[in-house]
Amino acid sequence: MATLELKSLRKTYLTEEIIKGISLSIEDREFVVFVGPSGCGKSTLLRMIAGLEDITSGDLLIDGQRVNDVEPGKRGLAMVFQSYALYPHMDVYKNMEFGLKLAGVPEKERSEKIQHVAATLQLEPYLHHKPGQLSGGQRQRVAIGRAIVRNPKVFLFDEPLSNLDAALRGQMRVELSALHRKLNATTIYVTHDQVEAMTMADKIVVLQKGVVEQIGSPLELYHHPRNLFVAKFIGSPPMNFFSAIFQNGGHDGSSVQLRDGTLLHVPVSPPDILPGTKITVGIRPEHVELAPASDDSGVVEVIERLGAITLVHVRCADGQIIVVQTDGFTTLEVDTPVSLKLPPQHCHLFAPDGLAFEACRRHPLAA
Amino acid sequence: MQAVLEHSAPKGASERKGKRTGLLLLSPAVLILLVWSLVPLAMTLWYSLINYNLIDPTLHGFAGFSNYWYLLTDPDFLYSLLHTVILVVGVLIISVGGGTLLAILYDQEFFGRGIARVLVISPFFVMPTVSALLWKNLMLHPIYGVYSAMMRAVGLTPIDWLARFPLLTVMMIVSWEWLPFAVLILLTAVQSLDSEQKEAARMDGAGPIAQFRHIILPHLSRAISVVVMIETIYLLTIFAEISVTTAGGPGVASTNLAYLIYSRALLQFDVGGASAGGVLAIIIANVAAMFLVRSVARNLEV
Ligand SMILES: Nc1ncnc2c1ncn2[C@@H]1O[C@H](COP(=O)(O)OP(=O)(O)OP(=O)(O)O)[C@@H](O)[C@H]1O
Numbered sequence A: 001m002a003t004l005e006l007k008s009l010r011k012t013y014l015t016e017e018i019i020k021g022i023s024l025s026i027e028d029r030e031f032v033v034f035v036g037p038s039g040c041g042k043s044t045l046l047r048m049i050a051g052l053e054d055i056t057s058g059d060l061l062i063d064g065q066r067v068n069d070v071e072p073g074k075r076g077l078a079m080v081f082q083s084y085a086l087y088p089h090m091d092v093y094k095n096m097e098f099g100l101k102l103a104g105v106p107e108k109e110r111s112e113k114i115q116h117v118a119a120t121l122q123l124e125p126y127l128h129h130k131p132g133q134l135s136g137g138q139r140q141r142v143a144i145g146r147a148i149v150r151n152p153k154v155f156l157f158d159e160p161l162s163n164l165d166a167a168l169r170g171q172m173r174v175e176l177s178a179l180h181r182k183l184n185a186t187t188i189y190v191t192h193d194q195v196e197a198m199t200m201a202d203k204i205v206v207l208q209k210g211v212v213e214q215i216g217s218p219l220e221l222y223h224h225p226r227n228l229f230v231a232k233f234i235g236s237p238p239m240n241f242f243s244a245i246f247q248n249g250g251h252d253g254s255s256v257q258l259r260d261g262t263l264l265h266v267p268v269s270p271p272d273i274l275p276g277t278k279i280t281v282g283i284r285p286e287h288v289e290l291a292p293a294s295d296d297s298g299v300v301e302v303i304e305r306l307g308a309i310t311l312v313h314v315r316c317a318d319g320q321i322i323v324v325q326t327d328g329f330t331t332l333e334v335d336t337p338v339s340l341k342l343p344p345q346h347c348h349l350f351a352p353d354g355l356a357f358e359a360c361r362r363h364p365l366a367a
Numbered sequence B: 001m002q003a004v005l006e007h008s009a010p011k012g013a014s015e016r017k018g019k020r021t022g023l024l025l026l027s028p029a030v031l032i033l034l035v036w037s038l039v040p041l042a043m044t045l046w047y048s049l050i051n052y053n054l055i056d057p058t059l060h061g062f063a064g065f066s067n068y069w070y071l072l073t074d075p076d077f078l079y080s081l082l083h084t085v086i087l088v089v090g091v092l093i094i095s096v097g098g099g100t101l102l103a104i105l106y107d108q109e110f111f112g113r114g115i116a117r118v119l120v121i122s123p124f125f126v127m128p129t130v131s132a133l134l135w136k137n138l139m140l141h142p143i144y145g146v147y148s149a150m151m152r153a154v155g156l157t158p159i160d161w162l163a164r165f166p167l168l169t170v171m172m173i174v175s176w177e178w179l180p181f182a183v184l185i186l187l188t189a190v191q192s193l194d195s196e197q198k199e200a201a202r203m204d205g206a207g208p209i210a211q212f213r214h215i216i217l218p219h220l221s222r223a224i225s226v227v228v229m230i231e232t233i234y235l236l237t238i239f240a241e242i243s244v245t246t247a248g249g250p251g252v253a254s255t256n257l258a259y260l261i262y263s264r265a266l267l268q269f270d271v272g273g274a275s276a277g278g279v280l281a282i283i284i285a286n287v288a289a290m291f292l293v294r295s296v297a298r299n300l301e302v
């Protein structure tokens, strides 16, 4: 149905540059998720695509056509807002009808389309309710229905589920994924919920301060973060980091020395840095291995039991806290001495400039 | 059954006693209100039924409905009624229409908006007599007025506004006084509109006019009905502006009901006829208020 192309888009408010040259291409039927910390410019970028904010410089192409100066209503996009933004004085039917009416769709066709969408979203019983009489989830459905009914080329969502409670959010997430498979429409989705990003996306775009940090599939970001920022941002609980000294390396791996003297041979190839350089080692909580220990290399400080998994916060000899994720059956207790083992194949190394060392072998799911 | 009756009897008595105490405590306030509102009303009703003229004491005695009859068949009364309606409706249209447009304008970002807002509100703080004098002598005076100077400057003959278009001019003066009120109320209403709603409408393909018609106006409807109700109550009794500028003239060209009653009572000293006019004014005001309150109440329900 539609492809999107962003060519070094920039946005300046007064004097401050918020979006600093973003280039991105979005394939037909792709589900793209923008993630990033609060204030990084996700909404601004989405609103620039929608046409609600002017583009300071750069080009925006939809289906190969430059649309920088096209009115939002004429770009063939539909947007679902965080606060739903339903028209409060119109009932559900009229809310969905508004756009069609303005587009000059005949009465009969309008009614057919709305009935069809209402059936898809289970909104039929509420067609003549005002938004004020609906629950949050129902309003969300109406907002989505209002977007679908216009049969847009691209759907834009700005944190659509963030006003819902956890259970409903989970349910709507699954519904949205199912809907996307059914409609097969190109979709751009802004969120700062990790789970939404990981489960729904074909492609995740990680933004920071108006700059793209990495673009890739969810598992690519998880297994091969391009830099420290992405490594910190993707994954929950977040990755653990230690400082270490780079020893030497080649095509088959790099050797590093941790602060306690342990040598690790990690299967990643180093960039052009000198032996003796201070680098950062990262490892995810689910990959660290725990063993009972007699010495005082580490002490359990906090245990969080989540049922299926347990998060163990270990204080190392040098005072640093390392989070370890184990199964739900561990019998460890607070204040127990433990030792940590870092399987080298799961370690990530980051050069002083924050860039990750290239992995010697890509993960099979993130090829 | 017996027990129930016996049990309930004393309770009813004590309840009645409590009620009586309550009434007793309320009575001073109620009495004062009654005296303040009912006595003038009763006196007006009574005067309207007798012959009572201050400069002709020979004319006295019960008049029946002849005061009313005299008034209702008097063309001046019908004119004053018509003028009242014209003034109320005209000022409402100008102040609500202009107020809505200004409210939307003042909601936009522009240089000096803060000062402009203060300026647009300020006429509201000028008392009616003063603003009428300002308009009469400073702005519209055929010789010294600002407008006359402006017209002369472009080679036109100045118009004596208050003599040529008395009712229209009074309407403009009153509108000038009430526009700030409408802007104030409507601006707060415009500002409370969620900007995402306007954006959603833009995404739906609505241009500025469609947005105004389908999003902004429905959002403002409550505020507009409140403005209409409050203004109507005050506009039915416009007096100071007429008294200062035209004194109801020329002839009765700018006499409304309030001014007619005044002129009957205090210029022609016909207390009986003025009272009859007062009673009719009360009836008209109440009918208008009833309709307004109903429509506003319906509007507020949604
Ligand atoms: N109209 C504006 N004028 C000036 N600065 C703005 C404006 N809108 C947004 N900004 C700035 O742009 C930056 C990015 O805002 P944006 O709303 O895109 O963040 P976000 O990534 O969506 O954050 P969140 O996750 O909290 O929604 C912020 O620093 C904000 O202060």
Ligand SMILES: [Mg+2]
Binding pocket: A042, A043, A044
């Ligand atoms: Mg945002």
